[in-house]
Amino acid sequence: MEIKNICVIGAGVMGSGIAQLAATHGYHVNLVDINEEILKKAKASIDKNLNRFFVAKDKMSDEEAKKILSRIHLSTNRDEAIKDVQIVIEAVFEDMALKQQILSDLDEKCDKEVLLASNTSSLSITDMALKAKNQERIVGIHFFNPAPVMKLIELIKSKNTSEKTLKIAKDFSEGLNKTVVTVNDSPGFITTRLIYVLCNEAINMKQEGIASTEDIDTAVKLAFNFPMGPLELSDLVGNDIYLHIGEYLTEKLGQNYQPSQLLNKMVKDKYIGRKTKKGFYNY
Ligand SMILES: NC(=O)c1ccc[n+]([C@@H]2O[C@H](COP(=O)([O-])OP(=O)(O)OC[C@H]3O[C@@H](n4cnc5c(N)ncnc54)[C@H](O)[C@@H]3O)[C@@H](O)[C@H]2O)c1
Incomplete structure (x- = not known):
């Protein structure tokens, strides 16, 4: 199957990065979100990134950047946007019910040959595919932020992902100039499970008062x-x-993953981090 056109659902941080990456590699990308405003912002941010990181650094001509942008088509109509595409990648909020609903709807509407992927960073692909009939064509393609820059893609093989689907996903990912690792479906895969454990343990240390925030990080x-x-x-x-990741890992993998009491308290008190301008540091 020759892949020429792809659809990315969700034009947030990850969806817009994936769209930029794929368009840079020559794919036509239908980028979908729930309203025009979000889509316009996504395209403006792709334009800005291309100029700032490539054109301004003489890594790409202005003309090439314009061509890349012209390959990204915005849409709020998912049914239209999935016509004539070979891969659909969902990058909507990290919500199992929403992702299940989107995948089962895509499975119903897309041609049998179309590969369906999720960019989830922790949720089980097997569970996510449960409501779809053709679960063998569903796979996890986990990009990292920022997608155009980060070298890794984690491919997640669900209990029902076929070898054919995995091969298409691997070839596609390598064609985007990424290094690919393959993981049998397990909550948090390799990367999210490990980074959560590291961060949660650092938060436990902060709670125990064994060192300052700055010294733990240093x-x-x-x-x-x-x-x-x-x-x-x-x-x-x-x-x-x-x-959320800690709660999910605890539910699926056991008490070793229990989020730190301090992490619970910080979220309750709205110390979310950069988003709320206060967390372990002030911003
Ligand atoms: N942010 C990261 O560092 C990162 C890294 C890897 C993977 N992920 C995963 O990628 C996914 C998206 O994360 P994000 O950080 O880009 O989130 P985000 O909040 O920036 O973007 C999500 C987008 O999905 C859109 N959306 C929600 N419901 C939709 C629907 N029904 N149809 C179309 N669009 C819809 C929202 O409007 C929003 O623009 C999540 O599953 C997340 O776990 C995130």
Whole structure:
């Protein structure tokens, strides 16, 4: 199957990044969201990113950036946007019921050959596909933020994903110049499970008062050569997001993943991180 056109559902942080990445690699992308305003903002941010990170640095001509933008078509009509595409990638909110509903609707409406993917960062692909008839064509394609820059894609094989689907997803991902790892469906996959454990344990240390916020972050950055410390990362991603992930991992994998009491308190008190301008640090 030759892939020429793809549809990305959800034009937030990840959806717009995936659209930019795919259009840069020559695909026509139908980018879908629930209202025009969000879509316009997404396209403006792609335009800005292309100019700032590529054109201004002489990595791309102005003409090439315009061509990339012209390959991104905005739509609020999902049924229209899935016509004549070979891959659909959903990047809507991290909500199991919403993703299940979208995947089963896509499964009903898309031609049998079309690959259906989710960009979830933690939810079980097997569970997400449960309401669809043709579960063998559903796979997790987990991009990282910012999608045009980050080198990794985690492919998630559900209990029912076929080898054919996995191969198409792998070829597509490698064609985007990414390194691909494959994971058998398990909550949080490799990356989210590990980063959650690191951040949650750092929050436990902060709660126990064994070191200051700055010293925990500095220790992790310099000891392990990580670009960011776990507490600044938790603020960046959103402490609310980590709390949700922790609750989900605890439900699915057991008590080892129990979110720290301090994490619960911070979210309750709206210390969400950068979004609320206060978290482990003030912004
Ligand atoms: N932000 C990250 O760092 C990151 C990294 C990897 C994966 N993810 C995953 O990617 C997904 C999206 O995350 P995000 O950070 O881009 O979220 P976001 O909130 O920035 O964007 C989600 C978008 O989905 C849209 N949406 C919601 N319901 C919709 C529907 N029915 N139809 C069309 N659009 C709809 C919203 O309007 C919004 O624009 C989540 O599953 C998340 O776990 C996020």
